[in-house]
Amino acid sequence: MKPQISPKTYRVKSFGCQMNVYDGERMGELLSEQGLSKAPDGEDADLVVLNTCHIREKAAEKIYSDIGRLTKGKTQQKAPMIAVAGCVAQAEGEEIMNRAPAVSMVVGPQAYHRLPEMLDKAVKGERATDTDMPAIAKFDSLPERKRRSPTAFLTVQEGCDKFCTYCVVPYTRGAEISRPFSDLLGEAHKLIETGAREITLLGQNVNAWSGEDEAGRAVGLAGLIRALARFDGLERIRYTTSHPNDMDDALIAAHGEIDKLMPYLHLPVQSGNDRVLKAMNRSHTAEGYLRLLERFREVRPDIALSGDFIVGFPGETETEFEDTLKLVDEVRYAQAYSFKYSPRPGTPAATMDNQIAKEVMDDRLQRLQARIDRDQFAFNKSKAGETCSVLVERKGKHPGQWLGKSPWLQSVWIEGDVRIGDMVEVDLVEAGPNSLRGELLGSR
Ligand code: SAH
Ligand code: SF4
Ligand code: F3S
Numbered sequence: 001m002k003p004q005i006s007p008k009t010y011r012v013k014s015f016g017c018q019m020n021v022y023d024g025e026r027m028g029e030l031l032s033e034q035g036l037s038k039a040p041d042g043e044d045a046d047l048v049v050l051n052t053c054h055i056r057e058k059a060a061e062k063i064y065s066d067i068g069r070l071t072k073g074k075t076q077q078k079a080p081m082i083a084v085a086g087c088v089a090q091a092e093g094e095e096i097m098n099r100a101p102a103v104s105m106v107v108g109p110q111a112y113h114r115l116p117e118m119l120d121k122a123v124k125g126e127r128a129t130d131t132d133m134p135a136i137a138k139f140d141s142l143p144e145r146k147r148r149s150p151t152a153f154l155t156v157q158e159g160c161d162k163f164c165t166y167c168v169v170p171y172t173r174g175a176e177i178s179r180p181f182s183d184l185l186g187e188a189h190k191l192i193e194t195g196a197r198e199i200t201l202l203g204q205n206v207n208a209w210s211g212e213d214e215a216g217r218a219v220g221l222a223g224l225i226r227a228l229a230r231f232d233g234l235e236r237i238r239y240t241t242s243h244p245n246d247m248d249d250a251l252i253a254a255h256g257e258i259d260k261l262m263p264y265l266h267l268p269v270q271s272g273n274d275r276v277l278k279a280m281n282r283s284h285t286a287e288g289y290l291r292l293l294e295r296f297r298e299v300r301p302d303i304a305l306s307g308d309f310i311v312g313f314p315g316e317t318e319t320e321f322e323d324t325l326k327l328v329d330e331v332r333y334a335q336a337y338s339f340k341y342s343p344r345p346g347t348p349a350a351t352m353d354n355q356i357a358k359e360v361m362d363d364r365l366q367r368l369q370a371r372i373d374r375d376q377f378a379f380n381k382s383k384a385g386e387t388c389s390v391l392v393e394r395k396g397k398h399p400g401q402w403l404g405k406s407p408w409l410q411s412v413w414i415e416g417d418v419r420i421g422d423m424v425e426v427d428l429v430e431a432g433p434n435s436l437r438g439e440l441l442g443s444r
Helices: 018-033 059-071 086-099 112-123 169-173 181-193 221-229 249-257 274-279 286-299 318-331 358-383
Strands: 009-014 047-052 081-085 103-107 128-130 151-155 198-202 210-212 218-220 236-240 264-266 304-311 335-340 387-395 401-405 411-415 423-431 435-443
Touching (some): 009 018, 018 086, 018 112, 059 086, 081 086, 086 169, 151 181, 198 221, 318 358, 358 423, 411 423
Parallel strands (some): 081 103, 103 128, 264 304, 411 435
Antiparallel strands (some): 210 218, 387 401, 387 423, 423 435
16 A cells, blocks of 8 residues: 555444444544544545444445445545544455555554554554454543533443354454443543533443442442532433343442433333344343333333334244234333344354244234334323423524433424533423423523
8 A cells, every 4th residue: 555645534343333433433533642633524535434343234235335435436545544443344344455555554442552553554654453452451542521411321331241142242242341430520520611511421331340449449330420429510411222132230229310311211122022032142031121120110110112123033933023023012122122133144043943034024023013103102101291301402494493312312302591510400292202392481
């Protein structure tokens, strides 16, 4: 590769989960620290970071088409410098380097703090790959948080030791690690100083977080949430994604005791059938999952429940799939995500017998989504007529219209004289399938 002109502007394109969004922001901050500036919307950037996701098919293929689009008809001097980051970089770094000569850097999710050194090499014309997984080193090498937004993500835990048989995350993100308590309070403090009123704690298994508080006592996620709740200026705390097996009494109790902890729980179950759950290596039963949700509802009756589902896992029969529908009927989710099973290279399920035909998966997904949509609409309607707080996050499509979130993570539209970052009291006057309309009562 020829030496390249040092890039002045950058763009980070993040795909996948919220942790990737968080990583994307941190890479942006790191590049800003190197003197690059974010390319204005709609303008070409000198450096493009594709922050990829590997969770389901097509994600990897998508990178090659993105690279093609970025370089099409351009000489090397005119084309942007390209870095591939995220979970596809981790899983297929070498292949990307071989298949896409236009890529200068490949950097894994645990190694992106070394982007500046890689950039120096790239400018000299040397291609660089870094997919090391040095536990938690990256957080110590990242610049201070500078973003300005009323809502912020904060990664507290990374990696996964669960090895569900369908999933790539343990391979792309490595083993479970928790960031230290004091580092997290420090980062939260910075985020609040720069305008965050809501913080969402992130982890591939966020409730597996553990640490030691200032007094050296062992604390779990509930203890961290309690400490954050004492911060003035921070008004809402959320966390995602939890695993049923890491749930503890303290976190359940926290939902009944900490006002700032929002009444929302995303707890993936994947299937309502115990044989399928076992084949998935989920290590919980459908019944155990339902009992757990009951306990949350006891301490916080209005809690909005959310989950993830996979349809068409290898060997899933029609009757087994119907158990998933039954579970959905029983839970009545406020919102949930459902996916067709996608065989991931290197995972045990990919080579299991009885892979399910696409048409069967399509049909099951459609039936499952119809129930979830029905319950989501019912949940939204159950809130119409109530008053709640809404944190204003952005402008709506029409002039004078604003969009924010209810405590239950529903999108709420309002009209009126408000600003981004205002916490307003609204009457929820009308419910739609995906959002509610609110009328302003006052702001604080
Ligand atoms: N750690 C979280 C989220 C992991 S990925 C958890 O365990 O819940 C987010 C979701 O993607 C999963 O919950 C699962 O529903 C889905 N998913 C993961 N691997 C998949 C695959 N191979 N095919 C289809 N969906 C998958
Ligand atoms: Fe993947 Fe299972 Fe880990 Fe979630 S718990 S990240 S689904 S292996
Ligand atoms: Fe995707 Fe990696 Fe997140 S595979 S879902 S970006 S952990």
